[in-house]
Amino acid sequence: MSKRNSQANKAAARERLRIEREKQAKKEKARRQVIVAGTAVAVLAVAGGIGYAVVQAGKPSQWEAAADAKSIAAPKNTEGQDGTTVVLGKPEAKKTLEIFEDSRCPVCATFEQGVGATVEKDVADGKYKLKYVGATFIDNSDQGEGSKNALSALGAALDVSPEAFLKYKAALYSTRFHPEESQDKFAKDSYLLEVADSVPALKGNAEFKKNVEDGTFDAWAMKMSQAFDKSGVTGTPTLKMDGETLTAEGSRNPPLTVDAFTTALTKALKG
Incomplete structure (x- = not known):
């Protein structure tokens, strides 16, 4: 190369x-x-x-947003600002029994199971009117959303009728459906609807179901809860008539039996 x-x-x-x-x-x-x-x-x-x-x-969470809502959808059969005045019974009844309850409250369940039917009958007979004030403080103390969610569902029942409201409230507190205070079952819409199936006026009621699932009365429930907070009542159940708290005779506790309730109520009606 x-x-x-x-x-x-x-x-x-x-x-x-x-x-x-x-x-x-x-x-x-x-x-x-x-x-x-x-x-x-x-x-x-x-x-x-x-x-x-x-x-x-x-x-904000769903419930925080509901608490701050400017527009409030109040159920039918309510009165007052934001519909937080719930008075049931015959208009001619001269006295009004105020009842303060939290849906998760175990003592409220005891009261409703023992005395609830008597109260419902007295209201139907025109013996007195019933003013209901719902609370949600157990959600704060025990964590959860059940008190708020159940109160909203009670609003949906009240929107159907006063009778449906009373029957649904009784069902929520019944031995069949009321959970332990630590169990937040009422936070689930599906469970609230299961309870509602035991109430003829609510079973298969499409509008009621929609209102529960859509949270139509969530803001109302929060306003009702705020009304409870402003009432000065510190525990549930609390019963009042003419501003005086009803207690079991010889005790500061609420009357949880029919006999104790009848004794306290008879005295209050005479007052």
Whole structure:
């Protein structure tokens, strides 16, 4: 091989090596760009996720939003501002029994199971009217949403009729359906609807079902709860007539039996 050909071959080899190095350099640059871009996307995704989480965390909960609602849908058969006055019974009845209850309250359940039917009959007979004030404080002390959700569902029952309200309230407190205070069963719409199936006026009632599932009366329930908080009553059940608290004879406790209730009520009706 001549010296000239040898030099030409070497030059060609160097050129091929240069071209190959340039190709590799371009590939490496492209790879780095992909890694950088991918990392940037990942960082943005994480930042976006954190940002979304922060925004979501900053949003009020369903019940906080309901408590702050400016527009209140009050059930039928209510009176007063935001419909928080619930008085049931014959208009001609001269006296009104006020009852303060929390749906999760076990002592309220004891009262309703023992005396509820007597109260319902007295109201139907026109012996006195019944004013109901619902509370939700157990949700705060025991954690949960059951008191609020049940109160909203009671609003949906009241929207059907006063009778449906009373029957549904009795069902919620019944031995069959009332859970332990620590069990937040009333937080589930499905369970509230299961209880409602035991009330003829509510079973298969599409409007009632929709109002429960849509939370139509959530804001009303929160306003009712606020009315309880402003009442000065500190425990449930509390019974009042003419501003005086009804207690079992010789005790500060509420009358939880028919006999104790009848004794306290007879005295209050005469007052």
